[in-house]
Structures are given as C-alpha cells and as structure tokens.
Amino acid sequence: MPTTSPDPCIVVIFGASGDLTSRKLIPSLYEMDSLGLLPKETAIVGVSRRPKEDDAWRSELESDARANAVGFDDAKWRAFAQRISYYAGDATKSDCYPGLAAKLDAMHEERGTRGNVAFFLSVSPDLYAPIVRQIDAAQMVVEGKRWCTLDPVSANWQRIVIEKPFGHDSASAAALNRELAQVFDESSIYRIDHYLGKEVVQSINVFRFANTMFEPVWNHRYIDHVQISACETLGVDDRVAFYDQTGAIRDMIQSHLMQVLAFVAMEVPCRMAADDIRAEKLKVVRSIRSVSPDAVASSCALGQYAGGSDVVAYHDLPGVAKDSTTETFAAIRLQIDNWRWAGTPFYLRSGKRLAQKRTEVVVQFKPPAADLFRGVPHPLGVPAGNRLILRIAPDEGARLTFESKVPGRRMSIKPVHMDVDFRKEFGSEAVEAYGPLFLDVMSGDQTLFKHRLEVEGAWDAVMPYLSEASNAARKSIESNYAPGSWGPASADAMMARDGRAWNTD
Ligand SMILES: NC(=O)c1ccc[n+]([C@@H]2O[C@H](COP(=O)([O-])OP(=O)(O)OC[C@H]3O[C@@H](n4cnc5c(N)ncnc54)[C@H](OP(=O)(O)O)[C@@H]3O)[C@@H](O)[C@H]2O)c1
Structure with a gap:
C-alpha cells in the first residue's frame, strides 16, 4: 500500500x-x-x-x-x-x-x-x-x-x-x-513480520473493503467462527536450542497469526494509510478478552510430536530439555470483546510435523436462520458450506464453499467450491515477502509493520497460555501427537466441545 x-x-x-x-x-x-x-x-x-x-x-x-x-x-x-x-x-x-x-x-x-x-x-x-x-x-x-x-x-x-x-x-x-x-x-x-509481506495477507484489506459483498456480513451476526492456521510438515530440525526456549505460541501465534487476526477482524479504517490501519489493528488486539486462569486449559490444546519411521520425537532430539514442556503444536481460542465480534470465537492453530503445509484463514458463516432443508440428505452428514478460505501458503488463493443442489429429481445437497489461485490468475510468481517490506522501509510506509502497543497487546493476549495456568494442558504433552497427523486429540476435542471442527478442505 x-x-x-x-x-x-x-x-x-x-x-x-x-x-x-x-x-x-x-x-x-x-x-x-x-x-x-x-x-x-x-x-x-x-x-x-x-x-x-x-x-x-x-x-x-x-x-x-x-x-x-x-x-x-x-x-x-x-x-x-x-x-x-x-x-x-x-x-x-x-x-x-x-x-x-x-x-x-x-x-x-x-x-x-x-x-x-x-x-x-x-x-x-x-x-x-x-x-x-x-x-x-x-x-x-x-x-x-x-x-x-x-x-x-x-x-x-x-x-x-x-x-x-x-x-x-x-x-x-x-x-x-x-x-x-x-x-x-x-x-x-x-x-517486521514477513507474513505481512505476503500478497494474500495484504489482499485481505482489498477483499474486505473493495467489495460490498462481504463487509455487511463480516460480523458476529453472520460469522460463526474464524480459524487461522499455520501448519507445517517440517520438524524443529537444527533450531532445537532456539525452539525449546520458544515453542509454537511464541514463535507463530503471538507474532504471525495475531497479525493476520488483526487484519481479518479490524474495523474499516478511515483511509488506507498506515496510521489509520494500525490504529484499527491495535483496537482489535486490545479488545481480546483476557482469559482467566481457570479457563486456560479448556481454551487451548498443546502438543509435542512423537517419533515415526524416519522422525525423531521432539522430546528425543539432542538439545531438548529432559523435562521440556515446550509445545510444537498449539491451538488457542480467543474472544474479541467488541460490537463486531462479541460471541464469535477466533481459533488460532500452529504446529510442526503436521499432515500438510497450509497457512489459511477459514471464515465459517452461520447456517441459515431457518433450515428449510431439514431432512434433505447431505453426503457429509452436516452442512459444510457457507465457508470462505483465504489461503496464504503454500499457494496463495481463495476458496468459497457453498451448498448446492445435486442435479436430479431427488433433493440432495452437497457443498461445491469456487477457487481462485492468485498465481494462475495474475500470472506472476510470488517474490520473497521481505522484498516489498524492504521497499516499504525505504518509503517510510509502516502499514505492514507492528506498532509498539500492538506487539505488547499481542503478548498480553497469549501470556495466560504460557503462564502456570497452562500447566494442566502441558502435563501430558510429551509425544501426544503422531507426526503426519493434525495434532493432538485435545485440539479436536476443544473444537468438538464448541460443536465445531477444524477445516480439512
Ligand atoms: N533464519 C530465519 O529464517 C529467521 C526467520 C525469522 C526470524 N529470524 C530472526 O532473525 C535473526 C537472525 O536469525 P539467523 O537465523 O540468521 O541467525 P544466525 O544464523 O545465528 O545469524 C546471526 C549472525 O549474527 C552474527 N553475529 C553474532 N554476534 C554478533 C555481533 N556481536 N556482532 C555482529 N554480528 C554478530 C553472527 O555472525 P558472526 O559469528 O560472524 O558474528 C551470525 O552469523 C534472529 O533474531 C532470528 O530469530 C530468523
């Protein structure tokens, strides 16, 4: 910008x-x-x-x-x-x-x-x-x-x-x-947060504010919940010393995912200028509800990957402390206490050695107010439409999933997808995210850089999950998920308790 x-x-x-x-x-x-x-x-x-x-x-x-x-x-x-x-x-x-x-x-x-x-x-x-x-x-x-x-x-x-x-x-x-x-x-x-140099993160603003389709429904009345995930297939590799002091919450959630959350959730700025955008992002971060210590364990899931045929368990890597409870997987539920988002949870998830490399924002809209298709067969058992996915990695793109009638005499409903692959659409290969950010520094444009208070606010939001209150969630963390899986069972259980599930599209 x-x-x-x-x-x-x-x-x-x-x-x-x-x-x-x-x-x-x-x-x-x-x-x-x-x-x-x-x-x-x-x-x-x-x-x-x-x-x-x-x-x-x-x-x-x-x-x-x-x-x-x-x-x-x-x-x-x-x-x-x-x-x-x-x-x-x-x-x-x-x-x-x-x-x-x-x-x-x-x-x-x-x-x-x-x-x-x-x-x-x-x-x-x-x-x-x-x-x-x-x-x-x-x-x-x-x-x-x-x-x-x-x-x-x-x-x-x-x-x-x-x-x-x-x-x-x-x-x-x-x-x-x-x-x-x-x-x-x-x-x-x-x-700097190189995630913000990625085209699709910047295009969230264009997506939201250059179209009239989405903004009117971009709130708690129509959005059931939002998932922001950064999943990696790689392990910790040679970064053990750094990682065992850090973990997924500090390494990914407090920084990158919190920034993406701020862009997804912010109010309409008065101009597309750095100060105005940063002011709106800051309000989001400051509106994140502080989780009480007794609610920490039920609003997070933490894990460490186990070993596999060619994978050394995190716990067995040379350099990992014997009693390490550093998480290689974390999922947390945050609530933004403002008029736009009251009651719509944001789930942030990041992990290593997971099933797929994917970084995405999933916006799940609420089901229609009246279900006129009760009793109509649905191949997935439950409606999975009404969903928008903004893909950040490995390929940048967007997917809109909506329910559609399966052709034929019988009424049957199935979700279908509309996909955009930004590389195919715009024909250019994505450059390394740091490049455009360097140009912003040289231009004096701070839009994609974090304000002092934003960084501190993001830390405040995750501190409960790093404090003693998270000990219960860390107690049996060792090797609690298989490499190549989607993380520990507790991550699915956390969603299931809320009547929801992680996106697998
Ligand atoms: N690598 C990544 O992909 C990545 C991603 C995100 C963030 N970061 C962050 O970026 C920073 C750099 O990461 P890195 O992976 O490049 O680390 P690194 O490979 O350890 O490189 C740091 C370099 O700093 C130099 N250095 C150390 N002490 C110095 C001193 N007193 N004066 C001048 N130079 C000194 C060292 O070279 P000499 O021994 O020759 O001095 C060393 O090669 C870290 O804060 C890291 O958290 C890295």
Missing part, C-alpha cells in the same frame, strides 16, 4: 554471516533490484564478526540467491553484487562503529544516498538492545527522535528494522520497546 517511492539509502544488515541474511534478505533485495524497484543508489553493507573480503561474501551469497530468488539471472546478479559490501566487527562493541560510520559517510558521498540508513537487526534477539545502544552512542541517528529539530524537507532518515522474536513475554517486549524509544522515534521503528 505504499504511496511514495523508496528513497535512496544504505541498508546495514547486522548479522551478515547468518542464515536469514543469505537465505531471505539478500535474495529478496536482489529480486527487488531485478524488477527495477530498488533505487539505483541503494547500497547494502553487511556487518558481522568473522573477517571476510567483499568478493568472498558476494560469492557466498550467490549460491543462496541462485537457489531462492525468482528468475535468477547471472548478469543481473553481477550488477546487484556491486551494491554489496562487508564490514567485520562486533556490533555490540563501541570500537566497531568509528570505522563503520566512516564507511557509510564515504558511501553516502559516493552513491548519493543522502545520509539515509536502514539498520536491519538480523542477529540473536539478546543483541538487539546492545546494538541499538551502540548505534546511539556512535551518533549514527541524527533523525529518529530528533526529527523535529531538522528541516523536514532536507532531513535524512535513519530507520531500524527488528526481526522477530520481539521479546520473550509481555515484560521483555515492553522493555525492548523502551530501549528502542530512547534512540528511535516510533515512526522510525519497523517491527
């Missing part, structure tokens, strides 16, 4: 030798460049501790870009690679900065990037605050908090992009927000 074009700038990536940088960040910047969307002045400086020559780093990055970027082209890569350089230093130490600042100054002069810098923290979360303090101490932020003292026309900018996880709980997220606010203005802080 950017309304302005990206400014020339230098992107400084802290954590240059890391996995995220080479698998996602650099390929996504390359994609933007090869589509002609990156301003020609843009330069990229990678910072991490191990020493490397520019050319050595460029060749390291090339194989991941070749594997991950859409339509990789050797000549375009060679041209793009000239924008990239490396700076070796410990970003938590002050002696890293005089040299880095001098390098950036020379590059601004040479490339015409006007003093604009987008810092990207692609390092372990415990380094976020120490690095921000060093950036401040080195006086590399001349806009940020001090923007109002500059002439806004000629002012350059310094922005910071922060990866997830943003905090470990409500208190640590609030503490990190305070640290950031000492150095950067809120309008210069970009808390």
